């Protein structure tokens with residue numbers, strides 16, 4: 001499949017600090033690429049370099065098969081950006097704000113009118129068209145921010161942490177909207193430090209840490225990087241020591257812990273583990289309740305690769 | 314187009330504060346103009362003249378009387394009851410001219426005949442005197458080269474036709490002129506404060522960092538964007554200028570349509586462009602809305618004080634006026650004062666005014682250049 005973006009050996013330094021270090025990756029047409037990384041890992045810097053908002057020290061950036069420069073207006077025409085910070089005019093209504101940013105790309109009034117309506121519908125701000133920003137909640141502002149960035153129907157969309165500090169309703173709306181945009185044919189680059197979001201909507205993921213790519217691939221590819229395969233938790237009253245030893249000897253079991261009547265088992269491989277465990281409980285007449293299984297998360301992957309938790313809040 | 318539209322919307326959103334601000338400026342502007350009123354209020358009527366002609370009414374003599382008639386009210390000789398002195402005393406006439414017998418012949422023969430006068434010695438009398446002297450002086454000058462009477466009269470008339478009107482109006486309206494000058498000197502403050510305040514206010518919205526980022530990544534060329542923004546601001550400055558000009562016409566009256574008034578208006582136009590580009594430059598530099606008030610005070614009040622917008626520059630210490638040379642306001646106000654002193658407007662007399670105008674235009678170019686440099690630099694966000 002053809003690549004919408006090609007980044008090679010990108011390095012950006014802020015004075016002494018190397019914010020991104022020798023980054024190479026590509027974005028395929030029509031996919032949602034997630035840039036996942038903790039705060040300060042260089043996600044915004046990467047995006048700003050891609051957009052030529054920042055000068056960089058090394059590397060090459062090609063978008064739509066052409067080199068991206070500050071004067072690549074034809075490339076810029078096809079790009080929409082939603083920055084981390086809300087960028088809107090306090091003096092303008094919701095509609096006028098979208099009108100302005102859309103108007104930077106689209107001259108024709110009638111086209112613009114239609115596009116504005118589409119954008120408002122996409123983010124669900126129909127009831128707030130005439131509102132001024134200061135009358136909107138944080139979540140609604142974020143949605144407006146997105147509408148302003150994508151109203152001109154760009155083929156390539158950058159979203160930099162659009163869901164930070166957003167209420168669940170707005171978050172769902174935003175994630176839905178992003179998927180709709182992809183379904184309409186846009187290629188999307190989505191940065192976040194929330195792994196759940198990435199798991200939910202991204203086709204491919206790049207995990208960044210300290211300005212370096214530490215892993216990349218589809219969700220399944222990344223999860224296969226984790227040495228664990230399945231985590232099972234069971235609530236068991238007063239489990240005897242001897243049974244614990246026996247469980248450790250069951251097939252594929254890697255680690256077993258038992259604390260506060262909570263039994264946790266990590267398996268190296270994941271097939272029929274729970275049913276084998278239940279068989280074992282039944283055979284030995286052990287009473288249990290609340291049994292559930294977890295696949296490894298990106299957090300586990302991140303933890304294994306860096307020795308740190310992805311989330312630090 | 315979208316930039317202009319948005320500009321207007323932001324302007325309208327700020328209308329209350331802008332109107333209040335302008336109202337305050339106008340209030341002080343009017344106040345300033347009124348206090349500068351001269352107490353003696355000359356009316357702009359023509360002087361009343363009495364001509365006692367002992368010469369034949371033809372040729373040069375006839376022409377002189379026609380000329381005087383055009384620019385003054387020629388009175389009939391009063392009733393015998395009144396002596397001519399009484400007529401002067403009661404201001405029935407301002408000026409009495411005795412044309413001696415054979416005046417015309419003597420003059421043409423270079424015998425230098427004397428015309429006697431009597432005068433009320435007031436302002437209007439001085440106008441009459443000025444007219445008479447002007448005619449005689451012109452006649453004398455031309456006569457040394459043109460002996461033929463008919464050609465001589467033609468030359469005199471064509472010269473006087475051009476300059477009389479100007480001379481008359483300026484002298485007639487010394488008071489209006491004073492009013493105009495103090496109004497336009499004060500306008501230095503109003504225009505500068507108005508431009509800097511409003512333009513910075515609106516630009517601070519446009520140039521807010523995140524909005525600018527979005528604008529820069531858009532497909533709109535940055536030169537197009539800057540030009541659009543400059544044009545929108547220019548339109549505002551233009552409206553502001555027209556507004557102040559209209560206000561001056563209301564305050565001062567028709568005198569604004571005299572050459573002096575028009576020079577003042579042109580001068581203020583160039584200065585408005587200067588204020589516009591300066592405001593645009595500051596707006597590009599400035600990113601903090603809260604700093605605007607301070608900036609306006611420093612720039613508008615500061616330069617108005619230093620350059621004699623409120624207090625005539627003669628009263629300021631030399632060291633202050635030295636500093637003032639680096640400010641555009643200095644050249645604007647200096648021009649106002651120069652225009653005030655000019656009697657007859659022609660290329661030679663307004664030479665200095667033109668030079669100051671050119672200096673103002675150089676200021677405009679410098680501000681545009683600086684703005685360009687700054688906004689180019691600001692495209693890279695690494696350093697912010």
Ligand SMILES: Nc1ncnc2c1ncn2[C@@H]1O[C@H](COP(=O)(O)OP(=O)(O)O)[C@@H](O)[C@H]1O
Nearest residue numbers: 014019038039040041042043044045046695697
């Ligand atoms: N303008 C700047 N000047 C200096 N350092 C910066 C600047 N912007 C970001 N950084 C640093 O670069 C690193 C990457 O920042 P950023 O790209 O904003 O990370 P993220 O978006 O992933 O949170 C951080 O350590 C941050 O402190």
Ligand SMILES: [Mg+2]
Nearest residue numbers: 043044084161
């Ligand atoms: Mg960031």
